Amino acid sequence: MLIIDALLQGILMGLLFALVALGLTIIFGVMDIVNFAHGEFLMLGMYTVYWTSLFLNIDPLLALPASAIMGILLGLASYYCFIRYLLRGPAIAQLFGTFGLMLFLQYFAMFLFKTDYRMVEKGLLVGKSLSVGPFIFDWTKIAAGLLSLISFIVVFYFINMTKTGKALQATALNKEAASYMGIKTDRMNALAWAIGGGTVGVAGGLLVNFYYAYPMVGILFVMIAFACVALGGFGSIKGVFFAGLLIGILEMVFPVFGQLVGSDFLGPHFKVTIIYLAYFIIVVVRPQGLFGWRQ
Amino acid sequence: MEAIKDALNFSDFSRAERISLIIFSLFLLIFPLLGAGSFTKTVMIQFLLFSLFGMGWNTIGGYGGQVELGKAQYVGIGAYTVALMMVWWKIPFWFSMPVGVLIALGYSFIIGYPLFRLKGHYFAIATICTSLVLKDIFDNWTLVGAAKGIELPIHEHPDFVYMQFKSDTYYYYFIMVLFYIGLFYMNWFRKSKLGYQLRMIKDDEDAAESLGIDIRWCKIKAYSIASAFVAVGGGFMAVYNLYIDPTSVMELSLSIKIALMAMLGGAASLWGPIIGAAFLVPLDRFLGSWLGGYKGLIGVDFMIYAALIMVVSAYQPRGIWGIIEQLRKRGS
Numbered sequence: 130m131l132i133i134d135a136l137l138q139g140i141l142m143g144l145l146f147a148l149v150a151l152g153l154t155i156i157f158g159v160m161d162i163v164n165f166a167h168g169e170f171l172m173l174g175m176y177t178v179y180w181t182s183l184f185l186n187i188d189p190l191l192a193l194p195a196s197a198i199m200g201i202l203l204g205l206a207s208y209y210c211f212i213r214y215l216l217r218g219p220a221i222a223q224l225f226g227t228f229g230l231m232l233f234l235q236y237f238a239m240f241l242f243k244t245d246y247r248m249v250e251k252g253l254l255v256g257k258s259l260s261v262g263p264f265i266f267d268w269t270k271i272a273a274g275l276l277s278l279i280s281f282i283v284v285f286y287f288i289n290m291t292k293t294g295k296a297l298q299a300t301a302l303n304k305e306a307a308s309y310m311g312i313k314t315d316r317m318n319a320l321a322w323a324i325g326g327g328t329v330g331v332a333g334g335l336l337v338n339f340y341y342a343y344p345m346v347g348i349l350f351v352m353i354a355f356a357c358v359a360l361g362g363f364g365s366i367k368g369v370f371f372a373g374l375l376i377g378i379l380e381m382v383f384p385v386f387g388q389l390v391g392s393d394f395l396g397p398h399f400k401v402t403i404i405y406l407a408y409f410i411i412v413v414v415r416p417q418g419l420f421g422w423r424q
Numbered sequence: 425m426e427a428i429k430d431a432l433n434f435s436d437f438s439r440a441e442r443i444s445l446i447i448f449s450l451f452l453l454i455f456p457l458l459g460a461g462s463f464t465k466t467v468m469i470q471f472l473l474f475s476l477f478g479m480g481w482n483t484i485g486g487y488g489g490q491v492e493l494g495k496a497q498y499v500g501i502g503a504y505t506v507a508l509m510m511v512w513w514k515i516p517f518w519f520s521m522p523v524g525v526l527i528a529l530g531y532s533f534i535i536g537y538p539l540f541r542l543k544g545h546y547f548a549i550a551t552i553c554t555s556l557v558l559k560d561i562f563d564n565w566t567l568v569g570a571a572k573g574i575e576l577p578i579h580e581h582p583d584f585v586y587m588q589f590k591s592d593t594y595y596y597y598f599i600m601v602l603f604y605i606g607l608f609y610m611n612w613f614r615k616s617k618l619g620y621q622l623r624m625i626k627d628d629e630d631a632a633e634s635l636g637i638d639i640r641w642c643k644i645k646a647y648s649i650a651s652a653f654v655a656v657g658g659g660f661m662a663v664y665n666l667y668i669d670p671t672s673v674m675e676l677s678l679s680i681k682i683a684l685m686a687m688l689g690g691a692a693s694l695w696g697p698i699i700g701a702a703f704l705v706p707l708d709r710f711l712g713s714w715l716g717g718y719k720g721l722i723g724v725d726f727m728i729y730a731a732l733i734m735v736v737s738a739y740q741p742r743g744i745w746g747i748i749e750q751l752r753k754r755g756s
Contacts, residue, residue: 157545161545163545163548163549211734211738214738214739215737215738218737218738218741219741220491220544220545221485221489221491221687221691221741222687222737222738222741223737224491224493224545224548225683225684225687225733225736225737226733226734226737226738228680228733229730229731229732229733229734229737230730230734231730232726232729232730232733233727233730233731233734235723235726235730236723236724236726236727236730237723237727238723239722239723239726240722240723240724240727243722244722344723348676352552352553352556355549359546359549363545363546399560399564401560402556402557402560402561405553405554405556405557405560406553406557408549408550408553409538409550409553409554409557412542412546412549412550413538413539413541413542413550416541416542416546
């Protein structure tokens, strides 16, 4: 029973993880850059919803568009003001560059909002739960899972069905060939950052309903997102969805498993550790991930 | 003998470099006599320590071109070995430090073997993961103090065997000696066979492989050398701070700082890590103490720090040493 409960909770979290990792995998696929600052986009999305709902006195769910817009603008700003210049340098400079961006946003948030832990306290769904038989679900988590799923499907259709989305895919497959076909790859890069920022902003807005926002919250989620992206295969959108679900389930089921076995070393302290370990094992054993189409 | 001669041979340096090396060495030697305050002394010790870390990282990260972001785990191994052996069995520093280095070497071979199947981004993130896994284990392992960390027993009298002194000057000279050993080793390393092999691997892995270089083994060797360097520094941190916890010796930000100093100064050059540390350590410290005094400016020091990283990586990925070389070429 505990296991099934954890499984269901894990699926809800997994849907959210998939949305967090979606932007990372799109950016990686289109321009081969690992965005360390992705978690900080999430953190700023959380704060956006928190402050918007507080100041305008509206339901946190209605504040989601604000976090999406913030994410898109942030993504575009990072691309046009910074990432574009990084692309000329070697890979090592790119890694450090996005790392610098991550530190900058972290401490910028600390400067603005101090180190307090903040969570949305008022709202239509906050604090309410749904009980189905022996299982109890928080409404906020259900909303987070379902809205993540919807956002994911919207982006998936955008990329697979529209002309712009196909251009984006073409850029990911072969940048040079795409530019010969008349696709403005610079714009596609910007689009990837906009989508990446927007989706992760929404994810942050959903997360703040049941998770504390603080300036350093990003690093945990960016590592989870890395694991999802690696498991799904770097750059694969379909892969990242199932990988997100798997990681979500793993994170929830693992502590329960430890509880059943009665081992201290399988306890909830290590539920994040197991994700790091999972990443390590996945990339060593199967570098192309579950659905990867290249190495 | 040949190796020692090589290590002390700076003949391929330009005259300006040799003169600055001599002036720099003289300055380091007489620094404690200049009557600097304890704060400045701490900054100098930190500078030498981080130069040592940076030199170690430079073997794999600079010459080998692998983005290694998990060095903090070896700082932790070095520091914890020294601290635990002293607390549990009262084993002197001079014995426990080499043991720590040996453990770090062994561990780096075990980790390095699967790790170097990976390349590029995969590798970089995997190194972060291994480091964080070890930190999480130490954070929850009650036998080694868990998140509370461990305090080293304090001796009444200054003790050379346990490396405990009242004055920072002794620590300063000790880390200076380590620094010079590191510097000479790196001077030998850059001219050694492994050094050339690594540069070849960095330029073109396929070409290196076709010349019969065992790429993976070379990388593992360089990785282990880097780990040994860092573990020595970790051991020093334990006796210098007299208190260690997973956050202070295994944090991700420490790994980043180590790599960053070498990168900012100029990777794959002898001077790079030293310049980087000379630049970043004082900046970090003075900004922190200067801005920390103002209320409401929390985080601004790190914002400046981060902005610097962003500017350097966008405009001059070869670091400060790259700028110097550019200027020199323009001059001649």
